Amino acid sequence: MAVMNNVEAVRATLHDALATDDRTLILGEDVGNRGNVFLITKDFINEFGPERIIDTPIAEASIVGIAVGMAMEGLRPIAEIQFADFIYPAFNQIVGEAAKTRYRSNGEYTCPLVIRTPYGGGVRGALSHSVSIEALFYHVPGLKIVAPAFPADVKGLLNTAIDDPDPVLFLEHKKTYRLIKGEVPEGHYTIPLGKANVLKEGSQLTVVSYGLYVHWALEAAQMLNDDGLSVEVIDLRSIRPMDRGTILASVRKTRKLLIVHEDNKFGGIGAEISAMVAEEALFDLDAPIRRHCAPDVPAMGYALPLEEEYLSSPAKMADAMREMVRF
């Protein structure tokens, strides 16, 4: 097993996909000559050629729209939106076109497409280089959404996304890109979408999260562990489809649920998880469900205090967890 960070895991997986299937292409802004702004596709253009590593004009709607047309005609495009904050011009192509291709044609045409994009904050990215977009898209049937936190999951889930016969939005938390390292198994493997991972077992509280916050939640849970409190931490990994069974089994054991995410609270992923648990397991709960999420503001500001106030932290999460355990 090799130790990689998340950037290296994305890069290695994309490289393998390009090397093994010539239907695979990458298109996006600065993916060729520059090799992506995080150097994920560095030198790919030399190895695979400009026909497969396409530096597009700055035009997000058509980056996705052209990829939709390629997918409908039998290619396996991987479209990159340089920052998730720039995905809004492509909203119709993702929601109105890619997600509806199979349904509206009753299977005559399909859209096997991966849209990769770095999201999330904590990097002083300000209003337009730090947003979380998952809640804007997880409402949409026809789409799948993945948000891995660990290098090994990046590889397994990206392989699954590339093989998937339907459009997949693949979210990469940019603060984890070089911060998070881990062992990555050799060779080709896949991890099914819709399968959460219980990272730490516990008995007094279930914490559900994804992305960067998974790492902070683990830190926070360890702090509680040092105080003799037992918290279970679940990494969703996949947001649509989502793993009901793992969440319910955990909640029925711990009888308390805290959802932690970087995105805004109102209408966020936590709302759906809360509703599902309330529908399925209300009488198994010993405390109200809580959501520890971002304040209801448009995005995190550039100034450090604004960013810090927007974001949680292991310490803030630990406080939220203690409150729940003591309830």
Added chain:
Amino acid sequence: MPSSHTTPSTFDRAGLSGEQLVAMLRTMLMQRTLESRGFQLNRQGKIPFASASEGHEAVQAGAAMAFVAGSDILVPYYRDLGLDLGIGLSPYEVLLSLFARAADQSAGRQFPHHYASKRLGLHTISSVIAAQLPHAVGAAYALAYRKESGRAVLVTFGDGATSEGEWHESLNFSAVHRLPIVFLCENNEWAISTPLDRQMGQPDLWRRAAGYGMPGIVVNGMDPVACYVAVRDALDRARSGGGASLIEAKCYRFLSHTTDDDDRTYRSPQEVAQRRKDDPVPRFEESLVAAGILTSAELASLKATILAETNEATDRAEAMAYPKSEEITTNVYAGSHEPWR
């Protein structure tokens, strides 16, 4: 602007056989008959909606004649009934779509005239204006990438689409990569209720092509043979590595936008009556009869056949069942649909 509808002696067939010319007229007549049928069925309360393409028959029949079904790829818009018929869609399929029956290709999901057929090379579309253009560009990229020379993409849209950002993005990308694609604008002068002079400062859309570095062609959209020639030449250029073209076919929309629209609220009946003088259907009938390609009796017989086919297709489609309600969740994804696992 060139016109082939002067006198029989100057009628330019552009190398088309009599059979092909009659086939074009047949497509035009079928389009008009089916469209009238859609409006009739709506007014009878039998179908919820129909849309209009009267005035677009010539450009669509001409483009369809230049298109090679099964080889080229058509990415149309929703006002392309004649083009869909011209490349091989049947009247029965049109009626199934209008009636939203289970046997409709989309199983009653799509709005009328949003067809999809891999067999015909006909892409699935939404109703979102210009959203299909990037798909056409991606399809053209796929052809170029796989070095499938001899194939090209024809993408169509109205004047309204040319205001969308994706219109610009699509022409621009196609020019950068010299893709095998033809952009065909059916300029009917109206974006529902908004006239051309409220849509753009310069009404000759074909001139925009120069800004992208591709040929721009303008053609009389009421002349099916001229439209055939323009689309044929552009498709040939695309198929042989010559890159993208923009064609503007100047036509007109004679009816309201759809059965839910009333064009008397934004344009005068006098304007429409004036433009009816350019109606391509009777003019093409007259041209073919005058040129001796078709006798008056044969024309009458053709019209009777088309009406009979339309009636038969109407009855047959109406008798078919609606889609079953439990099929609502099929084909959301490959395999079963369940957001929770």
